[in-house]
Amino acid sequence: MAARVLRHAIQQQVCLQKMISSNIGGCRVNVRLISTANRLLSNKLFSDKHEWVTVDNNVGTVGISDYAQDALGEVVYAQLPEEGTELEKDDEIGVLESVKAASEIYTPVSGTVVSNNKAVEEDPTLVNTSCYDKGWLFKLELTNQSELGGLMSEEDYKVFLKTLE
Template sequence: MAARVLRRAIHQQVYLQKLLSSNIRICRSNVRLISTANRLLSDKLFSDKHEWVTVNNNVGTVGISDYAQDKLGEVVFAQLPEEGTELEKDDEIGVLESVKAASEIYTPVSGVVVSSNQAVEDDPTLVNKSCYNEGWLFKLELTNSSELEGLMSEEDYNTFLKTLE
């Protein structure tokens, strides 16, 4: 009888170890998937000219970085590209003017402009208040998505900024 109880206990322990091991692998896989999905959904890619882009279904949303808007000062005028404009990477496509200076806007990727942020043209201070949300500048349909590979992640961009100081 003691041998039967011992065998049953050993079988239960082996079963629980297999179950636990399997669940740990599933949990680790799910954490990796969730982490990767969140990173891809929230990633901004940056150019060395301080523009950022996020991409959703081959449409890139472009704006200027917090660093750039801070250096520019209070934005008082925005000239943004017109819908339908074909752009090549690094083209000068508009201007932001502030009380301090004027600064050209460049496109970090090639594409065709599908919309400009009318709210920014109406209230340019949105660039200062919310450069990553309401203060975006224009959207374009990408024509060469491989150009995204040449842009910096947020971490790389922050490292790049340290070289400027």
């Protein structure tokens, strides 16, 4: 379902960008629709292991949720996957260590790692201070977009968190 919504949003965005670039009238409406498509594209999808992924074209950016970073406490060390590593959904791909505990990182989708966040390796506290922005962990080129359908929307993830209380 999520993959279908994402694919539709991408198609809308491309179509609307073509319309605006060719100076077709009604730009106010088109800009509003592009804004809506961008909001859909930036939605995070969550795993039950508290990792999130956002997708831009065929590249997923992965990090841990605010809930997970809060449960960990102050992160003092990050071991992230190397570029070129091929991953299958739910593979253990690294570790975050905090003053309280160590926690494995799992990949919510399959793919090949195209980059890891060197800034997090140098300053692991970015995971605590900016888990959804500067504290992302790695990016991968997706090999199976259908796996996105098995992840939770932000709203579903919030409901899931309530079951953990």
